[in-house]
Amino acid sequence: MAEPREKLIEIPFAFTGMGVFRVWTETVYSNGSVPFPSQESAGFGFASFNLVAAITLIACAILSKRLVTLHNKRWASPVTAGCLVLSTCLNFASLYTPEHAAALGAPAVVLGGVGIALIILLWSELFSCLNPLRVGLYFSGGLVVGALILWLFKGLSLPWLWVCTCLVPLVSIACLKRAYKLIPHNERPRTAWNKQAIPWKPIAVVVLYSFSYGLCENVFGDSLGIHSGFGCVFVGLFVYLAICWLREGFSFSFTYKAACPFMIASLIPFSAFLPAGGELSAFFALAGYTLVLIAIMVVMSNLCYQHGFNALYLFAAERAARLLSVQAGIGLSEALDSASSGPFPIEILVGTTASVMIALATRFFLSEKSLTSSWGTALCKVDMRERGSGERGRIGAKCSQIASSHGLTAREEEILFLLMMEKKPAQIEKELYVANSTVKTHIKHIYQKLEVHSRKELFDFMGIEMRSA
Template identity: 35%
Template sequence: MPWLFVMTALLPIVSLASARKGFALLPEGERPQKAWVSISVPWKIILLMGFFAFSYGIVEANAYRGYFGPHSSPGTFAVSGVVLLGVLVKRDKFDFNTLCRIALPLTVVALFLISVLGFTDDYLSGFCVAGGYTAFSILIMVLCSNLCYRYGVSAIWLFGMERSLRLVFMFLGRCMYEYGSVITVGSVRGTTIASGIAILAVVMGMFFLLSQKELSSKWGASFLVGPEGNGEAVRKQELADRCELLAKRFGLTSRETEVLILLAQRKTVGMIERELYIANGTAKAHVRHVYQKFDIHSREELFDLLGVDGLQENVEAKNAG
């Protein structure tokens, strides 16, 4: 525990120092500029994570009575391996909705095995608990990272909100299990009732998640004009929305969509290479594919298609108003 405390205290300091050094390596014109924008919390994905954390809290105590801890469980290793293999094989075509289809059945099975059927020391219970929770945790990180990338939201702020609410729901799940273990309603144990509530919440949440057409949705967040100096941030958000709509209409891949957003921001091929960590030939190939699918031949035609100049005028008018 003392070493855990020391490393936990050092981690933020080392991370900030590394980030500062990394940004210093960027040319002056490519460094991100701070701009304050009013934003509401993307409550939909955070609430979904809360449902899983609640379920995790209910079954957590009994799930790890065996040989494996919460972060070394074979379930965590297995799900992480599936994601890694999927990304290596499918690359940018990997469908992260797959994680939903992994997380839901594993969590439901774990709730039944532990709280309903009473298999408190069963190896399969721990495997399912850790696997389901790991799958949805990875999905939440992908969704939050996408919001940060597309809209320039502070990752520290967004992930901090998500993590805080997750811990609150996990604590509520633990409390529900502790009180449920000493309470019965008729002939039904309190833990069984708690598990039923958790299963209902998870199933409803997952159906809602799978009903979303795009993982790049705003998830309940709204991005508003705030104090002076944030026009560029608002323009970037609206431009990304337009790019997403066109990408869906013309059948662009996820990587081509990323390239399109950067092209719309007037970034050169060299800038795109550095930002996406891809080779020169690969970046040019993506640009060529975007042009072919849009049936255009120049950056000017792309700007006309996106209405970039008109978008800039709209933002300036909003700020002036």
């Protein structure tokens, strides 16, 4: 009985804050369980919210050179929290003064869209300085924590729901501040700018899957929303437990390989022959989409972590594409449904369209050999004699080149990168949640494949100057 408990990896609550802010999105805009007059009668609902957030993200991507690093900007946290709290108050106020719904709806959706875009980028910057295993662990754990909070919110009376929803962005920002304190200063996001082209494959996958997910309109009408549905909780809990049990043996390729059958299953019209068929379709759709989100989060974070891509630019572009694609899918589904004389032909058309998109997205995923691949952009040749703010990206690119040419496994490449960042075996053990003996075995294999015999020889082979003896 003691062994299973020992296998569980404790997640500092601060790092689940990315799941906490999802509570705000579902409570105020994406679920519809609370009929805010500011959205329903005034027409400033989920579609408008997504559009404002996407525009804000695009603006942040364009201005990213000036905005990085966002977490160091003194105005970022208070503006973010203020926008979300004010948007909450305006939406809830419309319940008590419906005659002012039109006047309250426009500022509410603008403040909410801007606030959610900023908090997404703040958390994305944080995750960009974590290794893939920690990203997967913390992100999946955050999904579960966010869903549990949302379940608790379902039983609150309206005044208490208002108060608690106002507290959510404040708690998330507080978690963000605390999480940064747990990260060594030299590992926090930098203002480095990678001049390589944006990796297009992860964004293409997000667009295709998000559009397909938007076509599954029944998910948005469920009593549990997109962040609290059973599919989301199931996948989040499963990935967390799988990482705990398998640790270095866990492969993130599982997430995108499993996503395809889940999404395909969601297109089966279960409601036609099962009493709870709609809920089953929603479960499959949400499970598949959540698996994709975990995979994309790991891939995008690793591009920043290892290859030096600017997190603000990369995540802003990805999230804007995601929001617009989901909304496009919802819009097409609604348009086809209103134009249909019978549901069956439309279901075939929607199912075929979504299946093709899911197959394309899976093809993009499978075209990359590993998590540390370039994902659609050629990694530039690097001069390791250069030092400065872009050093991390150059080291990551060099490690990828060496791993490819000398047959290193994905885990060996990750450990090589950490060695080049001058991490000691004990630090690598702690960071990757593996035994010290396992780390030493991997290092031995790296030495053998690169034909070196010491740490100094390894650094000389890589063309990197050791800063410590």
